[in-house]
Amino acid sequence: MLLRTRISLLVILAFAVICIGLVAASLKREELLTEQFVGATVADRSTLWRKINASLVLRMADKTWIAAEDESFLKAVYTGDQIEIQRLGAIIAEQLRDQNLAHRFDVLNADGSLAYSSRSDVFQTPIVTAEVARHAALEGVRVHGVGNDQARNIAVALAFPLNAPTGAIGIAGTAVYATDIDEAILELEEATKSSVLIVNRRGRLLAGSATDLWTSIGKLIDLTGVDSLQVVETNDRVYSAVVLPERAELGSLVARLVSIKDVTELAHRQRRVSQFTVGAMIFFFVLVLLGLGYYMARSFAPLTEGVGVLNALSRGDLQARIEGTSGRNDEVGRIAGAVNVFRANLIAFDRFRRSRERQRHRQERFIRREMTELADTLDKDERDTVLEELDQLEHVVQDTPGNEDVVLSIADATDSASSALTRELDSLAMTALAFQKMSERVQDQNQRLREALATKNAFIALQKELDIAARVQLSLLPKTMPLSDTVEMTGIMRPAKEVGGDFYDFFNLDRHHIGVVVADVSGKGVPAGLFMVMARTMIRATARQHVDAPGRVLAIVNDFLEQNNAEELFVTVFYGVLDDRTGHFVYANGGHNPPILVESDDAGPLQTTGGVALGMFDGLDYDDGHVDMEPGTRLVLFSDGVTEAFDDHDEPFGDDRLLVTARTLPVAQGPRKDVTDIVSAVDDFTGEAPQFDDITCVVLCYKGTLSPDHASPEATV
Numbered sequence: 001m002l003l004r005t006r007i008s009l010l011v012i013l014a015f016a017v018i019c020i021g022l023v024a025a026s027l028k029r030e031e032l033l034t035e036q037f038v039g040a041t042v043a044d045r046s047t048l049w050r051k052i053n054a055s056l057v058l059r060m061a062d063k064t065w066i067a068a069e070d071e072s073f074l075k076a077v078y079t080g081d082q083i084e085i086q087r088l089g090a091i092i093a094e095q096l097r098d099q100n101l102a103h104r105f106d107v108l109n110a111d112g113s114l115a116y117s118s119r120s121d122v123f124q125t126p127i128v129t130a131e132v133a134r135h136a137a138l139e140g141v142r143v144h145g146v147g148n149d150q151a152r153n154i155a156v157a158l159a160f161p162l163n164a165p166t167g168a169i170g171i172a173g174t175a176v177y178a179t180d181i182d183e184a185i186l187e188l189e190e191a192t193k194s195s196v197l198i199v200n201r202r203g204r205l206l207a208g209s210a211t212d213l214w215t216s217i218g219k220l221i222d223l224t225g226v227d228s229l230q231v232v233e234t235n236d237r238v239y240s241a242v243v244l245p246e247r248a249e250l251g252s253l254v255a256r257l258v259s260i261k262d263v264t265e266l267a268h269r270q271r272r273v274s275q276f277t278v279g280a281m282i283f284f285f286v287l288v289l290l291g292l293g294y295y296m297a298r299s300f301a302p303l304t305e306g307v308g309v310l311n312a313l314s315r316g317d318l319q320a321r322i323e324g325t326s327g328r329n330d331e332v333g334r335i336a337g338a339v340n341v342f343r344a345n346l347i348a349f350d351r352f353r354r355s356r357e358r359q360r361h362r363q364e365r366f367i368r369r370e371m372t373e374l375a376d377t378l379d380k381d382e383r384d385t386v387l388e389e390l391d392q393l394e395h396v397v398q399d400t401p402g403n404e405d406v407v408l409s410i411a412d413a414t415d416s417a418s419s420a421l422t423r424e425l426d427s428l429a430m431t432a433l434a435f436q437k438m439s440e441r442v443q444d445q446n447q448r449l450r451e452a453l454a455t456k457n458a459f460i461a462l463q464k465e466l467d468i469a470a471r472v473q474l475s476l477l478p479k480t481m482p483l484s485d486t487v488e489m490t491g492i493m494r495p496a497k498e499v500g501g502d503f504y505d506f507f508n509l510d511r512h513h514i515g516v517v518v519a520d521v522s523g524k525g526v527p528a529g530l531f532m533v534m535a536r537t538m539i540r541a542t543a544r545q546h547v548d549a550p551g552r553v554l555a556i557v558n559d560f561l562e563q564n565n566a567e568e569l570f571v572t573v574f575y576g577v578l579d580d581r582t583g584h585f586v587y588a589n590g591g592h593n594p595p596i597l598v599e600s601d602d603a604g605p606l607q608t609t610g611g612v613a614l615g616m617f618d619g620l621d622y623d624d625g626h627v628d629m630e631p632g633t634r635l636v637l638f639s640d641g642v643t644e645a646f647d648d649h650d651e652p653f654g655d656d657r658l659l660v661t662a663r664t665l666p667v668a669q670g671p672r673k674d675v676t677d678i679v680s681a682v683d684d685f686t687g688e689a690p691q692f693d694d695i696t697c698v699v700l701c702y703k704g705t706l707s708p709d710h711a712s713p714e715a716t717v
Contacts, residue, residue: 008296015288019281038229045192045242045259046227052187053156057144060158060177063101064142067092067175068162075165077107077115078172085116093118096177104155104178107162108133110171123605123655125149126176127157128250133174137161140171145249147178154181154198154207157250181207194261198246199223202650206255213260217241223256231263238267382441478506486580487514490671491637491698492679494691501528501571502639502694503536509547512581518592518637518698519573522613531569535561535614539575550575550588551622554614558590558622561615570615574637583629583702588622590614593643596662597627598634603663605655606635631704634674636662641693645682648689653682671699 067073073092076084085107093105104127107116112130126133127147136143136159147157155178162172185196185208197208201223205214217239220232226245231238244257371386477493491504501521509515517539521528538557546552554575561571574595576587587606591613594605611622629635638658645653661681665674675697682695 008292011292012289015285019285023281041229042227042242042244045188046244048191049184049188049244049257052184052191053146056156056179056184057158060102060179061142061144063096063099064158064160064175064177066095066101067105067107067177068160071165074162074172075168077109077162078164078168078170080109080115082115089116089118101179102177103180103183104176106176106178108137108174108176110134110137110173112174115173119149119153121151123150125151127153127155127178128159128174128176129252132159132250133176137171137174143250146181146246146253147176147250148248148253149251152200152206152253154248154251154253154255155179156181156184159250182209185209188259192259192261194259197258197260198255199258200253200255206253210260213239214258217260221258223258226256231267233267236264237262238264382445386441477504484508484514484580486583486703487578488671488701488703489514489516489698490675491518492675492696494679494695495524496641496691496694497524500524500694501532502641502696503532504637504696504698505536505540506698506700507540507543509544509577512579513547514578514580515543515575516578516637516698516700517573517575518595518639518696519571520592520639520641520694520696521571522569524694527567527569531561531565531567531571531615534564535571535573539573543575543577547577548586549624550577550586551609551611551624554588554590554611554622555620558614558620559618562618565615570613572613576635578629578700578702580702583631583633583704584626585629585635585702586624586626588624590622593638593640595638596636596659597629598636598662598665599630600632600667603659605659629702629704631702632667633702634665634671635700635702636674636678637698637700638678639694639696641691641695642678642682642697644693645686645695646689646692647686653685657681657685671701674699674701 070088070092072084073088075081076088089105089107096102096105105116105118106114106126106128108126108128108130109115112134114124114126117124117126127149128143129147132143132147135141140161140163142158142160144158145156146154148154157176157178159174159176162175164170164172181198185198188194188196195208195210195213197210197214198206199214199218200206203218203223205211205218208214217232217234220234221230221241221243222228223243226243228243230241230243232241233239240261240263242259244259246255246257247253248255477491489506491506493500493502493504495502501524502519503521504516504518506514506516517536519532519535519539521532521535535557538560539553542553542556546556554573557573571590572592573590574587574592575590576585578585587609588611589609590611594608596603597606606627607625609623609625612620636658643653643655643658647653658678661678665677678697678699679695
């Protein structure tokens with residue numbers, strides 16, 4: 001590199017470092033200002049949202065006397081008179097709506113169960129959880145915040161206790177005023193001049209009116225980054241989105257509050273300013289480069305002629321020389337003497353080169369033939385690579401144009417010693433190095449083949465073991481129903497992997513009692529399958545010792561699993577015992593989906609007993625529930641793999657679709673066809689979407705005192 005070039009590069013480098021430092025400082029300052037702006041914006045939106053909710057709560061709190069001081073209503077709630085509760089509750093709800101105090105009115109009993117709701121849903125659930133209601137009733141305090149029911153209706157709610165009527169002792173229950181969250185959203189939109197939405201953590205819209213806007217930019221917003229200000233662009237528009245965490249204090253919902261504002265004009269102005277700044281910097285930088293180049297060219301002009309002479313000599317032009325330097329002992333005279341010595345060395349080197357070429361050609365032909373035969377033992381890709389390197393070596397030794405690039409590419413692939421040889425154009429040494437590299441390729445290929453063979457054998461062995469485990473697991477499921485003339489039962493379990501975590505079981509406890517179990521182990525695969533076997537075995541072993549106490553059976557099994565649960569798994573279980581003489585069904589639920597009871601005129605979920613999953617905590621108690629099944633009544637038991645089966649649009653099958661399917665099951669068909677219809681409905685809904693979880697479904701049909709022609713003592717799975 002020329003001295004002039006080196007000096008120019010040093011000056012340019014120093015100038016570039018200064019410019020980069022200034023730009024970095026500006027960017028850092030802008031980053032700090034942005035962080036301050038984001039923090040202030042997020043804090044303002046969060047504070048404004050809390051104030052809006054507080055104002056709605058205060059509006060409802062001023063009118064709690066409407067329900068809390070109505071003696072007739074308090075007496076109806078205290079005595080549990082459902083007719084009066086429904087009548088008076090409707091009057092109070094209408095009064096709240098007329099005065100624009102609340103959109104919803106719920107009443108909960110002292111134990112937290114729902115006594116009345118002004119909503120007309122098929123499955124009514126309270127806007128606050130049972131724990132919140134019990135706390136408000138027992139402590140005699142008001143509780144307020146955001147709540148949601150199981151249908152994902154969100155509202156700002158105020159829960160307050162209902163005292164016993166005059167002359168009675170205790171607490172009647174809990175009343176809840178609820179204002180639709182859309183009213184709070186509308187106030188926040190008016191205050192911030194933006195669109196406000198509430199979405200769940202998966203991006204599903206729960207509340208808000210800007211549906212089209214969310215559809216266009218919803219996937220561009222990172223919902224995991226709470227308390228953040230994000231900028232997204234779509235369709236030539238720029239939007240700022242403030243993402244705040246939204247948790248229903250009185251419910252179980254965890255969602256996100258998203259405030260979206262169109263900032264396209266502001267973004268365009270900022271972009272124009274940035275473009276102008278960058279253009280000015282580039283213009284200034286180019287101006288400096290031009291000035292520096294002009295100055296360096298004039299300063300080093302006297303050396304240009306000397307450099308040209310040296311370049312001609314390096315190309316082999318021995319006629320080039322510096323005139324007028326004879327007899328001089330200065331720097332110019334020394335350069336002239338060096339040129340003469342260099343010319344003599346070139347002549348001697350040319351003679352030596354021709355001699356070496358003849359010997360080299362003979363050696364190259366022999367090595368080329370041996371290497372070609374060795375390359376035939378490699379696979380196609382490796383063989384093509386070796387032959388390509390041999391062609392490159394031939395171009396090098398033949399002194400064809402472009403040899404320098406080829407030599408450098410081969411030298412870069414070898415160590416430092418071989419690089420020195422290739423730079424000297426020692427073709428024999430380069431050929432030997434290529435031969436060495438090809439030998440290493442052969443060894444590597446053999447090693448890869450051995451490793452691939454070992455991996456394949458291990459995979460085949462593992463696949464065989466998983467197939468055996470799947471067959472063993474399916475063999476544990478009951479093949480025939482318990483022998484009974486009044487009960488018919490059929491089930492199916494379809495694992496999502498080779499080995500599943502779901503299982504079901506039904507068995508005789510004594511002459512007239514039949515036990516039925518449906519369970520779902522957390523996770524999938526072999527660990528869940530092993531934990532399933534342990535849970536099934538323990539349930540069977542314990543069930544016959546406590547025939548009429550399913551809750552006690554779950555408590556014993558829970559303690560055993562918790563003490564023998566090194567992998568920290570858990571299992572949800574529904575276990576029930578049916579008396580085939582009377583149709584009396586006693587059951588306990590350990591965190592499992594409640595079964596659906598299908599009667600002649602209606603179908604609905606079985607009332608849950610409130611238990612948690614087994615294997616998590618020891619010393620838990622599980623309550624028993626019971627129901628009397630009339631002849632012809634069917635009980636549909638299932639795992640969450642049925643209701644949480646997703647289609648191609650990420651939409652779950654859901655409890656509502658399962659309930660509709662259960663209601664439409666023909667009365668005359670047996671449990672086997674019922675199970676087939678339910679699973680077919682799930683498969684039709686999911687389509688080509690992959691199975692997400694194990695699917696388990698069991699149908700129990702109590703035939704009662706049917707004629708012998710209709711009795712079926714056994715059914716196969």
